[in-house]
Amino acid sequence: MNNETRITNWINNNLSELSQLEDNKGIDIMHHCGAKCCEASVLYNGACKIKDQFEHETNTDIIFDAFKKAYYDSDNFRKDKDVIILIFEKCTCPMAKQGVDNPFLCNCTVGYSYKIFETLFQKKVKVDLETSILNGQTVCKQRIEILS
Secondary structure, three states: OOHHHHHHHHHHHHHHHHHOOHHHHHHHHHHHHHHHHHHOOHHHHHHHHHHHHOOOOOOHHHHHHHHHHHHOOOOOEEEEOOEEEEEEOOOOOHHHHOOOOOHHHHHHHHHHHHHHHHHHHOOOEEEEEEEOHHHOOOOEEEEEEEOO
């Protein structure tokens, strides 16, 4: 077994163990991991730039439209009132691309999206992962609700 396979297996096994923790502790850990992963991303830097550019703007539609135009101009990314729908037709997670296939990994993506949208809007958000490619669905679909 090569090192890449060993590492992928190790990560999948860790995800299995995390998924067994009580009181959603494993999910919370993955959300925090996703937020940290996000902080190192180009997309997060873009959200920070848009946030700073529109620091006095309270209309989330204007902020969303600027972010969408600059970073994710697709019909798979849309906003209706305080709800954003984000759909990926391919998994974009670098670990999944390297062979990590445990669906518990998708909790990381939820934390990533929390970080992006709470930063962008400077408001609390609720992120629900409705479907996931690693769970066997054809797309990853997130519903992000702007709460405050």
